[in-house]
Amino acid sequence: MPRVCKFSGARTTTGRKIHYRGRPKSQGGIGLKPSGISKRKIKPNIQSVRAIIDGRAVRIKTTARSIRNGLVVKPLRRKYGWTRKMKQAAARA
Numbered sequence: 001m002p003r004v005c006k007f008s009g010a011r012t013t014t015g016r017k018i019h020y021r022g023r024p025k026s027q028g029g030i031g032l033k034p035s036g037i038s039k040r041k042i043k044p045n046i047q048s049v050r051a052i053i054d055g056r057a058v059r060i061k062t063t064a065r066s067i068r069n070g071l072v073v074k075p076l077r078r079k080y081g082w083t084r085k086m087k088q089a090a091a092r093a
Contacts, residue, residue, distance in 0.1 A: 003046050005063040007071045010044040050075055 004011045019036040023029025045064040049072060050057050057075040066072055 003043065004061065005044065005046060005066060006060045007062055007066045010046075010063050010065075012044070013042045015040055015042055 017038050017040045018034050020032040021035040022032045025031050046061050047064055047067065048059060048061050049067065051060050051072045052075050062072055
């Protein structure tokens with residue numbers, strides 16, 4: 001399964017890391033010069049969580065930002081108020 005967020009579509013992207021050396025002109029130098037350029041990967045903070053989708057609890061991959069912003073609706077951990085009578089009624093049905 002790829003590292004892709006189900007809600008925002010965030011995925012691993014590529015970029016470059018540039019190292020500079022020298023003294024800035026504002027500090028009396030001759031300016032900054034790039035001394036090394038290397039490739040890098042930028043990975044989003046992907047979490048695997050249980051969420052309610054179409055009325056069912058399924059496991060999905062999503063970013064921490066989506067969870068924080070409330071896009072993910074998590075299922076209840078416990079059925080509060082589940083009485084013996086309700087349990088017997090569910091068994092009969």
